[in-house]
Amino acid sequence: MRRDETSGSDAAGSGPLASDTPSGTGGYAIASRRGRGVTSSAGAIPLPLWLRAPAGLAVPLLGVTVRIPWSNVLALLATQEALDALRLSLITCVAATGVSLVIGLPLALVLSRTDSRAAGVARTLVTIPMVLPPVVAGLALLITFGRQGVVGRTMSGWGIEIGFTTVAVVVAQVFVSMPYLITSVEGALRAAGSGYEEVAATLGASPTYALRKVTLPLMLPAIASGSALTFARSLGEFGATITFAGSLQGTTRTLPLEIYQVRELDPDSALALALVLIVVAALTVGFTGWLSRSTVRRRGS
DSSP: HHHHHHHHHHHTTSSSSHHSSSSSSHHHHHHHHTTEEOOOSSSSSOEEGGGGGGGGGGGHHHEEEEEEEEHHHHHHTSSSHHHHHHHHHHHHHHHHHHHHHHHHHHHHHHHHHHOSSSHHHHHHHHHHHSSSSSSHHHHHHHHSSSTTSSHHHHHHTTTTTTTHHHHHHHHHHHHHHHHHHEEEEEHHHHHHSSSHHHHHHHHOOOOHHHIIIIHHHHHHHHHHHOOOHHHHHHHHHHHHHHTTOOOOOOTTTOEEEHHHHHHTTTTTHHHHHHHHHHHHHHHHHHHHHHHHHHHHHHHHH
């Protein structure tokens, strides 16, 4: 009697109803075929094919790679104008990233641990440059720190000039790129919560010790990804720079400005310089994606 029941249950488990349920790989394969979906691995949830459509956004980048004169790339990047733009971009982007870390990290920490109305206003003001047109950002900086600006007039009387100098390039880059660092770090701190700091406080740790030994290690992945985004955004800055700092070779003409300068007279040089920006952007996106995945895996384990 038991043998019959067992064989009957086995037959029921291998029947057509069992094959239609997504309890195993076969069930998902049937669901994928019926819905014309895409599965990344065995047992994965099927996705509709139309989700592949955004991959078409990569077509313009592929078009650039097709038109680049690969045999002359090194020679095009070795011209004096290109070297000046590369050197200036590297120096200013590193400086802008450092300034953003010094100013942005404390601000992100305060915003993540405060929910007051003043913090909400500060958060809004900090994130506005992310959506503000770059030319408007440059105009705001020029009106404020230019020679005849609100603050620049006083600074000019003291012999301090910012507009149309290398310092102006750094200021413009910090203004438009620091919000990326702040939002990355603040989001990570809010997701982590303040439980670890509270435990450290109950164990007698001072606020400075808890910040150094507990909070900063939690922030490291977000700091790394935010710094990479800040550097990449600074490297690609154009509108605010040309409005506030101008385009002087060796002084304020960064890579995007050099590309704009030579795009008509020497398109091959413009494409070679554009390749540098594309490679940096790809490395930045790849690094931040890898860092996010590794952080999730560590927390999951």
